[in-house]
Amino acid sequence: DGFNVIEAQSGTEAFMRLQEMRFDFVVLDLWMEGIDGFKILHLMKVNPRLKDIPVIILSARSTPADLEKAFALGAKDYMVKTSASPAKLVEKIKEILGG
Numbered sequence: 001d002g003f004n005v006i007e008a009q010s011g012t013e014a015f016m017r018l019q020e021m022r023f024d025f026v027v028l029d030l031w032m033e034g035i036d037g038f039k040i041l042h043l044m045k046v047n048p049r050l051k052d053i054p055v056i057i058l059s060a061r062s063t064p065a066d067l068e069k070a071f072a073l074g075a076k077d078y079m080v081k082t083s084a085s086p087a088k089l090v091e092k093i094k095e096i097l098g099g
Contacts, residue, residue, distance in 0.1 A: 010034040011039065012033070012034030014032065015040050025096070025097060026044070026055045026056075027056050027057075028058070029057075030061050031061065041055055041075060042073055045073060051074075055075050056077045056093065058084060062080045077096065
């Protein structure tokens with residue numbers, strides 16, 4: 001689908017890559033070693049260079065509190081892993097990016 005994907009093995013690595021590279025879009029899990037997805041989302045939203053990058057949360061967690069917190073921190077969407085196929089994720093990314 002024309003996307004270049006960069007993976008990170010931990011939240012710490014993910015945030016380090018966000019600081020070192022340029023991204024058009026971010027897909028975050030909430031449960032990551034080091035820094036969790038909520039903290040990364042918060043750190044992105046207070047960083048002038050990262051604050052406008054759209055983020056989708058893709059997680060096994062789906063409590064109402066998790067959804068509320070993710071959207072309050074600026075997530076564009078929240079997808080639950082058990083019901084989010086790769087095709088649905090790509091479709092949602094394209095929709096958010098306007099294409």
